[in-house]
Amino acid sequence: MRRNSLPPGTTLSPHCRLKPHERLKTPMAEPKTNAERQPEDASSSQLEAVRRDKLRRLREMGVDPWGGRFDDRLLIGAITARAGEVKFQQEDGSQVEVPPLVKHEGLDPKTGRATTQWMVEEAAGEAPVAFRDWVTKLGAGEFHGPKVRAAGRVVLQRDKGKLLFLDIQDWSGRIQLFVGRDQVGPENWELIRCIDLGDIVGVDGELRRTRLGELSIFADRLHILTKSMVPPPEKHHGLTDPELRQRMRYLDLTYGEGVLERFRNRTKIVESIRGTLSRAGFCEVEGPTLHSIAGGAAARPFITHHNTLDMQLFLRIALELHLKRLLVGGMERVYELGRVYRNEGISPRHNPEFTMLEAYQAFGDYRTMMDLTERLIVEAIEATGGKSRVTWGDAVIDFTPPFARRTYDELIAEHAGVDPRDAVAVAAEASRLGFVPAGKHPDVVKNFVFEQRVEERLQGPVFVIDYPASICPLTKRKRENPEIAERFELYIRGMEIANAYTELNDPDLQEELFKTQLAGLPEEDSMARMDTDFVRALRHGMPPAGGLGVGIDRLVMLLTGAPSIRDVILFPLLRTEIA
RNA sequence: GCCCCCUUAGCUCAAUUGGCAGAGCAACUGACUCUUAAUCAGUAGGUCGUUGGUUCGACUCCAACAGGGGGCACCA
Known part of the structure; x- marks a missing residue:
């Protein structure tokens, strides 16, 4: 940090982050219209002023509101797992185990709000008893349990005067803190009065149950680890505005139901995919993301520029062509899992940057990759x-x-009701759907019909196999039928999830296909831009191979129940926010 | 790029036919040592996305713009 590089004894005021000459360059213009005025309205600045005042009070008490290292804490999930160690100690010293508890959740008919009550099931078949009544029957005594240390964000708070209940949350779970004025002592109580919703606190205390049965840490001492300057979203609804959820993903992760879990599941899926490939003998590599030719897929690239080389560059649209060069080089099983960038539309299934897996296996074919795809998905679900x-x-x-x-x-034939071998009938169906077949290759026409009539009906998972060769320029043809390409696409819920080929390794045919593509289509629609360097690599001999591409974001959507790709991408592309 | 919808307090949402801008949560003050979407009493918080227009009068009607969402196109 910058602070550390300052000479001893020097302090840096937070209001002086800019050097003097920088400050002069940006004089504060007098706001003239509403658009120019900072939206620091009275309400939000008032809310922040309250918190700044608490910050000041903490500093006056000699407490650093920004905390520091906090060792030896247990994850809240690990603490709740120790609930069985909490026992009721009667006055004669005997201990009573807590029987299994059932949480009864209902709705308050007056307010419509959720209510919770812990019930005890003493014996099978008997009606459950309220925990409070069960405790009363035990007579005098107290709960006791292990001493624990935890840390987390304050997400709920119930102030009872000299008693405070805080719900804190870390990434493993949530637990209630029982904080009594007399129990923590006057000094700590002063500090506790400066705690707001959203602050991050640490606690030392004993794990017990309250008289209503809630597992709680009875605080001996509370620590402020980080003050939050801004009030959190509404405690029950969280953030619902999709724009705010994406722009302020940190709030969505903290307060959105299941959001953190979904993104951690994304990580688990990606880890699982790496594990599956590793166990199958694949080697992970990192290819270039800056390409001089954006090849390997039909998509418009993002264009950028290297200054020193004075060179136009493209962000990669696929991983394919470099991985195949590695096949030539002897990397027999190779894959890359990374971002690709396509300068195209945005939709619930499309983000301009997305994560792609491409894997290549020498001496395999598209059927090899079909088996691999199944294994990748099944193991990801297990993960x-x-x-x-x-x-x-x-x-x-x-x-x-x-x-x-x-x-x-x-x-x-099944979904479009047309004989696929009858080019005239296929063209008629395409026309009916609003396509002009004149001058187009019959397979392009057929593919239009496929996209219009078949794709959305593929609920799947289903491997669509044996594509027309002419729409697959990077694919080997079937030996017995050169009209058919050895390719599959995996469709689930009408979405293309995976795409695999028996890879074309004939350099002359590859070069020819690049040329035909270039001749017949506008540049931006071309599947394969001529890549002479890639053809040169093929001339040296690429082993026959199966290749697979998987859209990781879409797979994660399906496996985590996300309706939009923006729900599985932490920071999807948004327009820059106006000040 | 085209079409439709949304934008009201920090958050979640109301506002009748164009006639004084409302609630819950959060905040603040007070009460409460076993609460749990705590409760109770009170207080404060708004340029109704922005800019124009129509009107005696606009959160409400019209237009443009900005941001977001959905659909089409493109694509995976």
Whole structure:
């Protein structure tokens, strides 16, 4: 930090972060219109002033409101797991175990708010008893349990005067703190009076139950570890505005129900994929993200520039061509899991940057990759603790392997009601759907029909196999039928999740296909831009191989029940916020 | 790029036909040592996204702009 680089004895006021000449460059303009005025309205500055006042009081007490290292705390999840150690100690010294408790949740008919009550099930078949009544029957005594230390953010607070209940939350769970004025002592109580919702606190205390049964840390001492200067969102609803949820993801993670869990599941899925590939003998690499030719997919790239080389560059749209160069180089099983960038539309299924897995296996083919795909998905589901039947929206997706395998033509016949071998009938159907088939390759026309009529009906998971060769320029053809490419796409809920080929390794054919693509289509629509360096690599001999691409974000959507890709990307692209 | 919808207190949401801008949570003051979406009494908090227009009068009607959401197109 900058503070550490200052000479001893020098202090840096937070109001003087800019050097003097920088401050002169940005004189404060007098606000003229509402648009220019800072939206520091009375209400929010008033709320912050209250917290700044508490900050000042803490400093006057000699307490650092920004805390520091806090060793030896237990995760709250680990603490709640020790609930069984909490016992009721009667006056004669005998200990009573706490029987199994059941949480009764209801709605207050007056306020419509949730109510909770802990009930004791003493014996099977008998009506449960309120915990409070169960305790009363035990007579005089107290609960006792282990001494624990925890830390977390204050998410709920109930002030009873000389008694304060705080719910604190860390990333493993939530627990109630019981804080009594007489129990913590007057000095600590003064400090506790400066705690607000949203602050991060540490606690030392004893794990016990309250008379209503709630497992709680009975605080001996509270520590302020970080003061929060801004009030948190509404305690029950959290943030609902999708814009705020994305711009202030930290609040969404803290207060949004299931949000943190969803992103941790994303991490687990990615870890699982790496594990599956590693166990299958794959080697992870990092290819370049700055490409001089944006190849490997049909997409418009982001354009950038390198100053010293004075060179136009593109952010990569795919991982493919460099991974294949590595196949040539002898990396027999190789993969990359990383970001690609496509300068295209934004939708609930599209973000301009997204995470892609591409894996290549020498001496395999597209069927090899089909098996691998199934394993990747099944193991990812296991990693998140899920079952093979996953709920997504109002539907259930059954991931029990093997996934269905259907040919492209079969599906066209089934869903579009057209004979896929009859080019005239296919063209007629395409016209009916608003496509002008004239001058287009018959397979392009057929693919339009597929996209319009078939894709959205593929609830899946289903492997669509055997695509028309002419729409797959990087794919090897079937030996017995050169019209068909050895390719599959995995569809789930109408979304393309994975795409795999038996990779084309004939350099002459590859070069020819690059040229035909370039001749027939505008540059930005071209599947493959001529990449002579890649063709040169192929000339040295790329082993026959299977290649697989998986859209990780979409897979995570399906496995975590997210309706939008922006729910599984921590910081999706947004327009810059106006000041 | 095109079409539709949304934007009201820090947060979540109301506001009748164009006629004084409302509630809950959060905050503040007070009461309460076993509460749990605590409760009770009181207080404060608003340029109704922005800029124009229509009107005696606009949160409300119209236009433009900004941000967001959905759909189409593009794509995965």
